[in-house]
Amino acid sequence: MLTQVRNALKGVVAWIVVVLLILAFAMFGVPEMRQFADNSALTVGGEKFSAQYIQSEFSRSVQAQRTQSGGAYTRDDAIASGLPDQVINSIATTSALSQFASDLGLALPREILRDYLQQNENFQNPATGQFDRLVLESILSRNGITAGEFERRIEEDLMRTQVFGALAASGPAPDVLVAAFLLRETENRRIAYLTVTDNMAGIAAEPTPDDLQTYYQSNQEAFTAPEYRTFDLLILRHEDFRDDLATPEEDLRQIYEANKPRLYDKPETRTLYQTTFDTETEAQAAVAALRQGKPFENIASERGLSLEAVTFTDAQKRDILDPAVAEAAFVDGLEEGAVLDPVESLFGWSIIQIAGITAPETITYEEVREEIKSTYLEQDTRRRLQDAIDEIEEERDTGADLAIAAESIGKSIVTVGPIDRFSFAPGGAIIDKVPGEALIEAFQLDEGDESEAATLATSDGYFFVSMNEITPPTLEPFDYVRDEVEQRWRKEEREQRISGTVRGIRDAVTAGQSLDEAAEPFARAPIELTVGRRFENDTISTAFNDQLFFAELGDLVSGPTALGQSQVVAEIREIVVAPNDIPPEQQNIYSQYLGYQLDQELLEAFVTTLREDYGVKMNRAQLDILFADTQ
Numbered sequence: 001m002l003t004q005v006r007n008a009l010k011g012v013v014a015w016i017v018v019v020l021l022i023l024a025f026a027m028f029g030v031p032e033m034r035q036f037a038d039n040s041a042l043t044v045g046g047e048k049f050s051a052q053y054i055q056s057e058f059s060r061s062v063q064a065q066r067t068q069s070g071g072a073y074t075r076d077d078a079i080a081s082g083l084p085d086q087v088i089n090s091i092a093t094t095s096a097l098s099q100f101a102s103d104l105g106l107a108l109p110r111e112i113l114r115d116y117l118q119q120n121e122n123f124q125n126p127a128t129g130q131f132d133r134l135v136l137e138s139i140l141s142r143n144g145i146t147a148g149e150f151e152r153r154i155e156e157d158l159m160r161t162q163v164f165g166a167l168a169a170s171g172p173a174p175d176v177l178v179a180a181f182l183l184r185e186t187e188n189r190r191i192a193y194l195t196v197t198d199n200m201a202g203i204a205a206e207p208t209p210d211d212l213q214t215y216y217q218s219n220q221e222a223f224t225a226p227e228y229r230t231f232d233l234l235i236l237r238h239e240d241f242r243d244d245l246a247t248p249e250e251d252l253r254q255i256y257e258a259n260k261p262r263l264y265d266k267p268e269t270r271t272l273y274q275t276t277f278d279t280e281t282e283a284q285a286a287v288a289a290l291r292q293g294k295p296f297e298n299i300a301s302e303r304g305l306s307l308e309a310v311t312f313t314d315a316q317k318r319d320i321l322d323p324a325v326a327e328a329a330f331v332d333g334l335e336e337g338a339v340l341d342p343v344e345s346l347f348g349w350s351i352i353q354i355a356g357i358t359a360p361e362t363i364t365y366e367e368v369r370e371e372i373k374s375t376y377l378e379q380d381t382r383r384r385l386q387d388a389i390d391e392i393e394e395e396r397d398t399g400a401d402l403a404i405a406a407e408s409i410g411k412s413i414v415t416v417g418p419i420d421r422f423s424f425a426p427g428g429a430i431i432d433k434v435p436g437e438a439l440i441e442a443f444q445l446d447e448g449d450e451s452e453a454a455t456l457a458t459s460d461g462y463f464f465v466s467m468n469e470i471t472p473p474t475l476e477p478f479d480y481v482r483d484e485v486e487q488r489w490r491k492e493e494r495e496q497r498i499s500g501t502v503r504g505i506r507d508a509v510t511a512g513q514s515l516d517e518a519a520e521p522f523a524r525a526p527i528e529l530t531v532g533r534r535f536e537n538d539t540i541s542t543a544f545n546d547q548l549f550f551a552e553l554g555d556l557v558s559g560p561t562a563l564g565q566s567q568v569v570a571e572i573r574e575i576v577v578a579p580n581d582i583p584p585e586q587q588n589i590y591s592q593y594l595g596y597q598l599d600q601e602l603l604e605a606f607v608t609t610l611r612e613d614y615g616v617k618m619n620r621a622q623l624d625i626l627f628a629d630t631q
Contacts, residue, residue, distance in 0.1 A: 041622040042088060044095040045614035051622045058087045058626075066319065084627050088618065093607060096614045098156050101163055116158065173594035181594065182587070186578045187533070189548055192515055192526035193570035194505065195539055195561060200522045201497035207489050215489045216478050222488065223481045228426065228471040230417030231442045233434065234392075234406050237461035241384035252372050256365045264363040269314040271356035272329050273307070275300055276348040283342035283349035290339045296353050314358060322346050329354070389453045389462060402450055402466035416442075418471060438463045446470075494565065502558050502567050509556055515571045530576065538563045540570075548572065 040048035061083055066073040078084070117123055123136045172178070198204075207215075216223060256264070273296040277283040286299050297307040312320065320326035328343045329352050340352040388409045395405035403413050419431045421443050437457050445451060445467040453462045478485070508518035515526050533549055536542050541562035551557050551572050558569045 041619050043617040044092050045099050047095050051626050061087050092616045096610045100610055172591035178591045188530050188576045188578055190530045190574035191570045192528045192573055193568050194519050194526045195566050195568050196498055196501050197566045198494055201501040205493055212485050216485045220475055223476050225474045225476055226420040227473050228418035228420055229442055230469040232402050232413040232466040233416050234413045234464040238381045242381050255372050266361040267316050268360040269316055269358045272312045273310055273353040273355050274350055275310045276350045278348050280342055280349045283351050286351050287339055325350055402464055441465050498567050502569055505569050506556055539568050
C-alpha cells in the first residue's frame with residue numbers, strides 16, 4: 001500500500017487515473033451500507049458527501065478507465081467490476097485521513113505546493129525539462145478536473161503524506177531482521193536418526209476377552225453409531241419448468257426495442273487530435289499550418305508532447321469533457337482529416353483535427369434473437385417456479401404434508417435415509433445425490449418439522465425438507481463391533497510398545513549413552529543426514545522437519561514417521577549455515593521488500609483504526625438509486 005501511495009504522489013497522471021488513491025485503499029473493505037436519517041449518501045466523521053459528489057467521482061473514474069482501455073470500458077463494465085464500491089471506499093478513506101491531518105493541525109505552505117508542481121516530471125516539457133503550464137492544463141482537461149480543484153486535492157494529498165511519512169520507516173528492514181531471515185533460509189542441520197519399527201518393540205501381546213471388554217467400555221464414543229435421520233426431500237429446478245414454454249415473437253421484439261438504445265445501438269465515435277494554446281493568434285497559426293499539410297504530430301512535438309498524448313481514440317461525444325470541444329468535434333458533415341477552426345475551451349484555445357470516424361452501428365434483432373429468447377425463457381421459468389412454490393405453500397397452509405403439496409403441482413418427493421450428517425448410511429455406504437445444503441437443513445429440523453423453500457447452492461432452484469424420523473446416536477452392541485474393537489486394541493498396543501521403546505532410547509541417551517550406543521541392542525545404526533528446512537522423505541515428514549529446526553544442538557527429537565506406523569528418533573549433531581550465495585543487490589532488494597512489508601502492515605492497521613474512529617456511514621437507499629440503472 002505504501003508503495004502505491006508514494007507512486008501516486010510522484011506521478012500525478014497515475015493519481016488522476018486511479019482517482020484519489022482508489023487502488024491504494026481498495027484493500028480496505030467497504031463498511032456495511034445502511035440507511036441513515038440524513039440526506040447524505042456518505043458520512044465520514046463530520047464530513048458529508050452527496051450522491052451528486054459520488055456520482056461525479058464515479059464518472060471521472062469511468063472516464064479514466066475508458067481512456068486506459070482505449071474506449072472499451074463502459075459504465076456497465078464499471079458496475080460489474082465493483083468500481084462503485086472502490087470509489088465510495090476511496091472517498092471514505094481519504095476523508096478520514098484528511099480529517100486526521102486537520103485535527104493534528106497540519107498545514108501546507110504554498111511554497112511546497114509550488115515546488116511540487118515545478119519539480120514533478122509529469123508537468124515538465126520534455127524538450128526544456130521545465131514546468132509547462134500547458135502540459136498540466138492538457139492533463140486536467142482530459143480528466144475533467146479544474147485547476148482549482150486539482151490544487152485543492154494535491155494540497156490535501158500532500159498533507160496526508162505527512163501522516164504516512166511519520167508512520168512509515170520508508171526504508172529497508174533492520175539489518176538484524178534481514179540477517180535472521182537470510183540465516184533461516186541458508187541454515188542446514190546434520191542429524192542422526194533411528195527408525196523404531198514394530199519388530200524392535202518386543203512381542204505383541206494377545207488380547208483377552210476382558211481386555212477387549214475393558215477397551216470397549218473405555219472408548220464407547222468410537223463404537224457409537226452417529227445420529228441418523230430420515231426425511232422427505234423435494235427439489236424444484238428451473239429446468240423442470242421449462243418444457244412447453246412459448247416465446248411469442250412479438251414479445252421478443254418488444255424486449256429488443258426496449259433495450260435497443262442502451263444495448264444494441266452503438267453510437268458514432270471519433271478519433272481526435274487536440275492541443276491547447278494560450279492565445280487565439282497562436283491557435284490560428286497552428287490551424288493554418290495543419291491545413292497546409294503540416295502533421296499534427298509536429299505541432300504536438302513543438303509543444304513537448306507526443307502524438308499519443310494529444311489523441312482521443314474512438315471517443316463518443318459524451319466522453320469529451322470540455323463541452324465546447326465536444327460540440328465542435330461532433331458537428332455533422334465533418335470528414336476524416338478535417339481541421340477545425342480554433343475553439344475557445346476551458347483552458348485556452350484548442351485546435352482539433354479529426355483523425356478518424358467510426359459510423360454508428362446497430363446490432364440487428366436477428367443477431368441477438370437467440371440471446372433475448374434465452375433470457376425470456378429464463379424469466380418465464382422463474383415465474384413458473386415461483387408460482388409452484390406459492391402453490392406448495394398454500395397447500396401446506398391447509399395442513400397438507402409435503403408429499404401432498406408436491407402432488408398438487410405434479411411433482412413427487414424422495415425419501416432420504418437413514419443418513420448421517422456426512423452422507424453415510426448405516427454400514428458405511430454413501431448416499432449421493434442429496435445436496436449438501438439440504439442435508440444441513442435436515443439436521444437443523446426437529447422430528448415432524450418442515451422447512452420453508454430454500455435456495456440450492458447452485459442457484460438453479462429450491463428445495464423443501466420434511467423431517468420424518470430422528471435416530472439418536474446409539475452405542476453399538478459389543479458383539480456387533482468386536483472385530484473393530486480388537487483391531488483398535490492391537491493398534492493402540494503396538495503404538496504403546498513402539499512409544500515405550502522410543503522412551504527407552506531417549507532415557508539411555510539422557511543417562512549418558514550416545515544414540516549409536518542406545519541403538520546397539522536393536523542391531524541398528526543411526527543414519528546420518530544433512531537436511532534443509534524443506535527436506536522430507538519417507539521417514540522425515542514436514543512436521544518432523546519443523547521440530548528438527550526448533551530444537552537446539554544436541555537435542556533429541558522424536559515423532560511418527562512420514563509413512564507407515566513407525567516412529568523416528570533424531571539427534572541434532574551439527575547446525576550448519578551454508579554460505580550465503582545471494583548477491584548483494586538481491587539482498588538489498590530483499591531488505592527493501594521486508595521494509596515495505598513492515599510499513600504496509602503498520603499503515604493498514606493505522607488506516608483501518610482511523611476509519612473506525614471517525615465512523616463511516618452509508619445511505620444504502622441513495623446509493624442503490626445512484627447505480628440502479630445499470631444493475
